[in-house]
Each structure stands twice: as C-alpha cells, then as structure tokens.
Amino acid sequence: MYPQSFEYISPRTLKDAVKFLKEHEGESKILAGGQSLIPILKMRFASFGYLVDIGGLQDLSYIKREGDSIRIGALTRTGEIEESQEIRMNNILLAEAASQVADSQVRNMGTVGGNCVHGDPGNDLPSVMLALDATYKLTGPDGSREVPASSFYKDSYSTDLGDAEILTEITVPVIEHGSGGAYVKHKRRSGDFSIAAVAAYVTINEMGNCGTARIAVTSIGPINFRSKEAEDFLIGKKLSDQNISKAVDLMVDSAEPAADPYGSVSFKKEILRLVGIEAISKATDRALGV
Amino acid sequence: MSTNKIRVTVNNKVYEKEIDSRTLLVDFIREKLGLTGTHVGCDTTNCGACTVLLDGKPVKSCTVLAVQANGKTITTIEGLSHGKELHPLQKAFIDKNGLQCGYCTAGMIMMAHWIIRKNPEATRDEIREAISGNICRCTGYDSIVDSIQEASREMIPEEEEDLVTRQRGR
Numbered sequence: 001m002y003p004q005s006f007e008y009i010s011p012r013t014l015k016d017a018v019k020f021l022k023e024h025e026g027e028s029k030i031l032a033g034g035q036s037l038i039p040i041l042k043m044r045f046a047s048f049g050y051l052v053d054i055g056g057l058q059d060l061s062y063i064k065r066e067g068d069s070i071r072i073g074a075l076t077r078t079g080e081i082e083e084s085q086e087i088r089m090n091n092i093l094l095a096e097a098a099s100q101v102a103d104s105q106v107r108n109m110g111t112v113g114g115n116c117v118h119g120d121p122g123n124d125l126p127s128v129m130l131a132l133d134a135t136y137k138l139t140g141p142d143g144s145r146e147v148p149a150s151s152f153y154k155d156s157y158s159t160d161l162g163d164a165e166i167l168t169e170i171t172v173p174v175i176e177h178g179s180g181g182a183y184v185k186h187k188r189r190s191g192d193f194s195i196a197a198v199a200a201y202v203t204i205n206e207m208g209n210c211g212t213a214r215i216a217v218t219s220i221g222p223i224n225f226r227s228k229e230a231e232d233f234l235i236g237k238k239l240s241d242q243n244i245s246k247a248v249d250l251m252v253d254s255a256e257p258a259a260d261p262y263g264s265v266s267f268k269k270e271i272l273r274l275v276g277i278e279a280i281s282k283a284t285d286r287a288l289g290v
Numbered sequence: 291m292s293t294n295k296i297r298v299t300v301n302n303k304v305y306e307k308e309i310d311s312r313t314l315l316v317d318f319i320r321e322k323l324g325l326t327g328t329h330v331g332c333d334t335t336n337c338g339a340c341t342v343l344l345d346g347k348p349v350k351s352c353t354v355l356a357v358q359a360n361g362k363t364i365t366t367i368e369g370l371s372h373g374k375e376l377h378p379l380q381k382a383f384i385d386k387n388g389l390q391c392g393y394c395t396a397g398m399i400m401m402a403h404w405i406i407r408k409n410p411e412a413t414r415d416e417i418r419e420a421i422s423g424n425i426c427r428c429t430g431y432d433s434i435v436d437s438i439q440e441a442s443r444e445m446i447p448e449e450e451e452d453l454v455t456r457q458r459g460r
Contacts, residue, residue: 001333007292008311008357031358038353039335041312051311055358079347103423104401105338108347109354190422191336 003041010053014139014168017054022141022164028052030166032075035102035110036118060113060168063087072170074113078125079104081112090174092286093181093201097128100183103191116149117167119157119223122193126153126224128183130216131199132172140165153223179203180286184279185218186271188262194219195262196272198279202239204287210234215247215280220257220272227251230276239284248276296360300325301369302456309356315349316340318356319366327367327396331425338424341397342366346454348404350423365454367396370403378444379403379437388437390428398424402438407450410442 009028011017021028027049031037034055040046054060060075063084070091072081081087081098088095101107101115101124115125116136129136129149136147141164152160161167175181185197197218205211213234215227230251237243257268292311297304300323307322319325319342331339333352340351343365370377379399382388389395398421405412405420412420417435426434 002314003312005292005310005312008294008355010357010360031355034355034358035335035353038314038355042314042333051355053358102335103338104404104420105341105348105350105423106335106353109344109349 001042003038004044004047006041006048007050008053009050010056012056014054014057014060014166017052017057017166018139018141018164020050020052021166024050025163030054032114033077033110034114035106036114036120036123054166065090065174068174068176069171070174072112072172074111074117074167074169076112077108078110078112078115079107082107091132091172091181092175093132093183093199093283094125094128094172096181097124097183097185097199100124100185100197106191112170113167116170117159117161119153119155119159121156121221121223122219123224124183124185124194124197124199124218127197127199127216127218129170129172130224130226131181131201131214133201133214135171136167137169137171138162138165139168144168150226153225156222175201175286177289178287179212180283180288182279182282182286184275184282186275194275196220196257196268196275198272198276200276200279200283202234202280202283202287204239204284208238209236210239213247213280215251215276217251217255217272217276220255220268227254229254230280234280239280239287241281244277244280244284248273248280251276294357294360296357298356298359298361299363301364301366311355311357313356314352315342315344315354315356315359315364316351318359319351319364322356325366325368329393329396331393331397336425337394337397338401338421339394339397341400341424343400343404343454346404346407346451348401363455365400365403367399369453370399379406379441382437382441382444383434386437386440387433388429389434394424394426398426398434402441403450403454405438406442406445407447407454410445410447412438412442414439 029048060073062073181201203211230247233247329339331337335353
C-alpha cells in the first residue's frame, strides 16, 4: 500500500518547522515517529500536501529530572520511556503504560509526543497524562504556551493544538512517597488497542485516607477522559476494596462506550469495571508501599 | 512526483538514491536495493515479517518511510551472515526447527538479534513477550523460543552490537 503523493520536508530547526507549518497551514502534517500517521496515509484515510518530519530535531528527545518534575522531550521514543531508569524509579505509572503500547517495534519508532497529540482515544499515554495532571508545552509562531493535558483533548483526533503548533515537551510529576499510580489494560490480542484501560493515580493523606485521586479511561467513548464521579467519591475516604468498587461503579455508570466488533456496550462496561478496580487497587497498594 | 535524495548505510554498505518521497522503507530495501530477504506480510504494522534494525533497533519497515531512514544505519537479514557462514541465529533456527514455511523468519531473527543484545539471559516468557509483534502461523512459537535461546548461548553481545552499529552516523 502506498500513501498518496506528498512533499517531504525535514526542517533542521524547530523554528524552521514552525515557520513552514505557518506558511502552509491546512496543507501540512507533522510527522514524528509515524506509527499512527503512516498507516492512516497508507490506507488513504487522509492525505496531505506536505509532511513535515520533525524526527531529525534531536534536541527534542530527552528525559530530565527537575526537582519534583520530569520533563520529557516530545520526540522521546515510547521505547526509551519504557527503558528509562529515571522514569521506572520515579513514575511507575508512565513506565508501566509505555511498556504496553503496541509492540516493541512500534515503540522503538513511535514517540511519546505523537502518542499524546494524535487524539486517538485508544492511545494509552493520554490517559496516563490525564491521571498525572501533566502539562504540554506547545510551540508555535508566537512562542510557547503551556496547556494542561486535562483541557487538551476536544474530540476524537481533535485537540487544542493549533495548525502551526508543535508539542515540544511534556512535564509529569515524580510519584512521591505516599502516592501511587498504575495502568491496567485489557486487550483482545497482544499488541492490540485495548477494549478498556484505566490509569489511576492516588495519594494517601495524613489521616490514611485518599487525598487526591485522578482516574482516566482509555478506549471508552470519543476521548480519553477523567472520571470525576469516581474521583469525587474517593477523595477523603479510606481506599478500601469496598470504596474502590463503589467508585468504579460510578465511573462505569457514567461511561458511554460504543458497541463494535470488540464487544457490546455491557461487555465493555464490565471490562472497564474490572480494569478500573485493578488499577485503583494497584495504585493504592503502591501508595501504601505494600 | 515529489522525490528526495537519501543516503543510508545498509549492511555496512553506503547507498545514495533518489526516491519517490512516499516510498516505504521495506519497498526501498526490496525493490531499490534488491535485498528481498526482508518480507512484506500484512503491510499493516501487525505481523512483523518486515522487521529490520534501524540504528540497531527493530522497527516495522512497512510503517517507516524510506526518507525517515536518511542518514541512518539499517541491518537486514542479509547483513547477519559472514559470506557463506550462517549467523548463530540462522543456524539455531535450522537446528531447532524455528521455521516451517519461513515467511516470518527474517523478521523473527532480526527481532531476536535485538532481544539477545538487550538481555542474553532472557527467559522463555521474556522472549515470548518480546516477539509479540512478530506473528508466526506455523510453529506455535515454542521452537522459535528454543532457537532464540540456543543462539543466545553462541552469540557474543559486543560483537553483535558492533555488527549493527558500525558506520552509524557517517
């Protein structure tokens, strides 16, 4: 299969890339690792006049610890996230999710920025970024702006990213002592998208109860989203099996999965319930240091 | 037709070619370079038959544009043997019946090469997880895992690293 013809541009600097995008707004598309884009082009779901390959911008590939944050260059490959000691030690949620994206070959080519910015609700990392309350740095012709992941996703394949903007950096917190995260994904086949997956992040306060809870959902509905219902229920309560189960019921009740060949609405809700309980329980155990 | 000039090192040999911008890496390798050991299976990023090493790491060459490989080093199945002497992975796949029809084998071996370089003592479960992006419809995978473990005993990681990274960046 071949994509439709396009002109291939490989700018040498971020500035050149943004400039080109501005000059060719509406007819160009950013190419990073290409692991979502190239299949779309090959199947001719979309075509573009210009592909602007930012893969050569090496200074957008890094993982840097700064105080209680980790700054990640958008061009860092998913496989590098998975293998980074810094991330494994200080953000198990992100490491755990990265290792479950597609397969090794795709992770070696695909980038963290691409996974987050593509806007596919089946992608794993957007849910992780929602649960971590990550910040995206978007660089455009008028400089950079920072947007919380929580207000970035608008609809399937539709985000806050402007036509001439590039996601350049993602900032996630270090998961400190007394907090925990987990990503649990249920898929039909190895390497496939999930039927449902949940990213959970919880903190335990000095009373031994839930201080913060951020619970984000993959593959259910048009965008990755946080379940306010589950979060609000958990905050201030003991993270017991019973409370976790009740919170997940609230999440499932408000979820609106679509029936498709992977399953009916009720089947998907049941899967969501199971992965939700497992993710929050695992995050809780990690927060308690169990 | 929009074209680009690319320069790549494939199996220790430098190539400079003017190509249609939309050429996929697998088609570049097979049709422009005539290296037909790399196969096209599903052509949809699922099966892994087209796996090659790009700067030492396995990628699915049906889902990489040849222009993305510009300036990089590629290793294909043809780059593993020394003349007529088979690579330990190739020998092990023969000795341990790691193939039947053989269609997935080139991709499987390139993947295995990376697995062993990363962890020469990978367990059976770790190997199975690592080859989950490579589909085999004949063997049931057991004999493939046997082959990879067998080869890992014969391979010297530093030598193999050198094999896939030499001339990188030139």
